[in-house]
Amino acid sequence: MENYYVYVYIDPRNYEEFYYGKGKWNRKEDHLKSSDDNEKTKIIKGIQNEGLEPIIKVIARGLTEHDAFLVEKTLIWKLGKSLTNISAGYFADKFRPHNKLHLNLSGFDYEKGIYFINVGEGKHRCWEDCLTYSFISSGGAKKYSDPFRKLEIGDVVAAYLNKHGYIGIGKVIEKAVPINEFRVDHKPLNDYPLKEPNIFQNSVGENSEFVVRINWLKTVDRNSLKERKQPKHFISRLVKASLDNQPETIRFLEKEFEIDLHELLVNSNYADPIISAIIKPMELEISKNNYIGCILGGAIGDALGAPIEFLSYEQIQSKYGKAGVTDYVEHENGNGEFTDDTQMTLFTAEGLLRAWHRSVLKGIGGAQTAITFQSYLRWLYTQGVKVNITNVNNGVYDIEHGWLLKRKELFVRREPGNTCISALQSGIAGSIELPINESKGCGTVMRIAPVGLVYKHDREIAFREAVYISALTHGHPSGYLSGGFLASVIADLANRVDIQSAIFNAKNILISWENHSEVLRVIDLALELHENYKNKDLTNKEIEKIGSGWTAEEALAISLLCALHYQHNFEKGVLLSVNHSGDSDSTGAITGNILGLILGTDCIPPKWKEKLLYHDIVEEMGLDLFIGCKSYTNDIDHEWLEKYPEF
Numbered sequence: 001m002e003n004y005y006v007y008v009y010i011d012p013r014n015y016e017e018f019y020y021g022k023g024k025w026n027r028k029e030d031h032l033k034s035s036d037d038n039e040k041t042k043i044i045k046g047i048q049n050e051g052l053e054p055i056i057k058v059i060a061r062g063l064t065e066h067d068a069f070l071v072e073k074t075l076i077w078k079l080g081k082s083l084t085n086i087s088a089g090y091f092a093d094k095f096r097p098h099n100k101l102h103l104n105l106s107g108f109d110y111e112k113g114i115y116f117i118n119v120g121e122g123k124h125r126c127w128e129d130c131l132t133y134s135f136i137s138s139g140g141a142k143k144y145s146d147p148f149r150k151l152e153i154g155d156v157v158a159a160y161l162n163k164h165g166y167i168g169i170g171k172v173i174e175k176a177v178p179i180n181e182f183r184v185d186h187k188p189l190n191d192y193p194l195k196e197p198n199i200f201q202n203s204v205g206e207n208s209e210f211v212v213r214i215n216w217l218k219t220v221d222r223n224s225l226k227e228r229k230q231p232k233h234f235i236s237r238l239v240k241a242s243l244d245n246q247p248e249t250i251r252f253l254e255k256e257f258e259i260d261l262h263e264l265l266v267n268s269n270y271a272d273p274i275i276s277a278i279i280k281p282m283e284l285e286i287s288k289n290n291y292i293g294c295i296l297g298g299a300i301g302d303a304l305g306a307p308i309e310f311l312s313y314e315q316i317q318s319k320y321g322k323a324g325v326t327d328y329v330e331h332e333n334g335n336g337e338f339t340d341d342t343q344m345t346l347f348t349a350e351g352l353l354r355a356w357h358r359s360v361l362k363g364i365g366g367a368q369t370a371i372t373f374q375s376y377l378r379w380l381y382t383q384g385v386k387v388n389i390t391n392v393n394n395g396v397y398d399i400e401h402g403w404l405l406k407r408k409e410l411f412v413r414r415e416p417g418n419t420c421i422s423a424l425q426s427g428i429a430g431s432i433e434l435p436i437n438e439s440k441g442c443g444t445v446m447r448i449a450p451v452g453l454v455y456k457h458d459r460e461i462a463f464r465e466a467v468y469i470s471a472l473t474h475g476h477p478s479g480y481l482s483g484g485f486l487a488s489v490i491a492d493l494a495n496r497v498d499i500q501s502a503i504f505n506a507k508n509i510l511i512s513w514e515n516h517s518e519v520l521r522v523i524d525l526a527l528e529l530h531e532n533y534k535n536k537d538l539t540n541k542e543i544e545k546i547g548s549g550w551t552a553e554e555a556l557a558i559s560l561l562c563a564l565h566y567q568h569n570f571e572k573g574v575l576l577s578v579n580h581s582g583d584s585d586s587t588g589a590i591t592g593n594i595l596g597l598i599l600g601t602d603c604i605p606p607k608w609k610e611k612l613l614y615h616d617i618v619e620e621m622g623l624d625l626f627i628g629c630k631s632y633t634n635d636i637d638h639e640w641l642e643k644y645p646e647f
């Protein structure tokens with residue numbers, strides 16, 4: 001019966017839509033009399049208490065119940081964040097979850113398939129290794145690895161062992177990576193006793209072996225396999241082939257392995273109990289460690305570089321030996337201490353998290369620059385510097401609230417940058433249109449990493465927001481564009497884009513901004529140096545070809561070079577970034593942000609974590625950035641409100 005309609009409730013006080021529903025007859029009026037204790041009823045009562053009534057309008061009519069559900073669900077999805085509807089029920093599994101917009105989801109962004117894959121056992125591979133370390137691999141030439149590189153998370157694979165038969169059914173849980181980048185419990189595959197170590201024979205460049213992580217769901221022992229010459233079973237000479245049109249083979253596999261392959265496929269990753277059990281903890285664990293790694297890594301690089309910030313390379317060597325500093329050298333007991341670079345990074349994070357919280361609670365976004373400016377004024381307060389209050393016109397000057405101001409360890413001056421101090425002291429928030437000064441000091445880029453973490457869903461937004469936040473204190477385009485560049489790189493890295501591609505993507509955004517040539521030049525120089533020293537170690541000489549890092553674009557380029565060159569080695573990358581004649585703590589902080597994010601906390605030497613003073617503060621902030629916001633529109637988390645009060 002096509003007698004259903006979809007309706008909307010509108011608040012007559014502000015004309016905002018606050019509820020969608022579907023029904024027939026007089027269903028749409030029912031809510032007016034409701035005595036439920038929910039958000040919708042509260043709004044209706046609020047309207048009625050002011051002597052008004054909600055505006056109720058039918059949006060679509062003459063629908064079947066099924067269609068009405070679909071229309072209702074679509075409207076709720078589109079405007080869902082500000083509605084009082086509880087969005088679940090019908091079609092819930094068919095709509096993309098809002099908090100997954102930044103991910104490529106199987107079933108939404110790509111289709112999954114069932115594939116025949118050849119284990120390729122022989123001189124380079126052994127099935128038992130695949131099983132023990134949960135992978136499948138192919139390589140030796142691009143034509144062999146390409147098909148495996150196209151496997152997507154959620155694809156189902158049926159592994160075939162030549163001369164034996166089908167030996168295992170599994171689901172792809174991580175896309176293909178070159179074998180050198182594949183990790184098992186954070187360790188490279190060649191750290192393990194492999195039955196066929198020759199798999200590493202092809203491990204560089206185009207011919208590299210590519211490894212796909214598989215959750216093997218059902219396998220059989222090779223000795224129980226008999227070569228079954230059954231003509232109905234699909235077998236291919238290719239390394240990979242689709243089984244979509246092989247119903248006989250699918251039926252055979254389902255029977256032999258006692259598994260429902262279609263059931264495996266139709267469930268999206270996140271609804272699939274098997275996959276979600278595997279993927280979710282891993283995803284959470286890794287991302288949490290990566291976020292914490294980003295802030296902690298920055299603080300460690302900062303602390304390593306702090307004592308040698310003003311020394312030439314020769315002075316560093318004569319004081320600390322030929323290799324320069326290889327550990328914390330500032331405090332007698334071997335402790336390290338971060339400086340203004342990390343302090344300001346923490347306050348950047350605080351500002352963004354406050355803005356985020358405000359947008360959730362009030363439904364108003366867009367104030368992040370002003371709110372971050374307020375956080376910088378709180379940092380200024382920790383430095384014992386008075387702000388010219390009469391000029392502060394952006395929000396409230398709040399030197400009481402939030403958790404950072406309760407941490408007295410932050411009330412210490414650690415060679416803060418003059419530009420930041422004097423710009424903030426004026427109480428005026430700088431912008432691109434009204435530059436606060438002509439400075440391009442590295443104070444922009446050293447504090448900006450949290451912007452990339454918060455706006456990781458869109459690198460262009462990350463770039464732009466970081467530009468605005470940088471321009472609060474630095475008026476020169478090279479100053480604020482460097483901030484934008486790093487935020488874009490960080491946003492990509494937070495999505496597990498590799499660092500080369502992340503730099504490439506940021507360059508594409510950079511060139512769309514005016515006055516970018518100075519930044520572009522040093523970035524290209526860094527890329528060239530990396531290329532020229534492939535498979536060789538870099539030294540301070542190459543770094544000093546870029547500059548000393550006192551300016552934003554030099555600090556950015558030096559840090560990108562160190563992180564790119566040692567993208568698998570936190571220790572090497574960060575030590576290189578501090579041992580040069582220049583702004584060691586800032587280049588150390590930025591390099592540490594990048595490498596900590598890529599590699600996560602587990603790849604940071606434990607002694608550097610333990611001996612870093614106040615490491616609990618930076619770790620807590622990394623975790624908070626990972627969480628983002630604990631409150632919901634109608635459900636305030638009071639602990640979070642204490643930490644990140646709204647305005």
Ligand SMILES: [Mg+2]
Nearest residue numbers: 339340341585
């Ligand atoms: Mg410093």
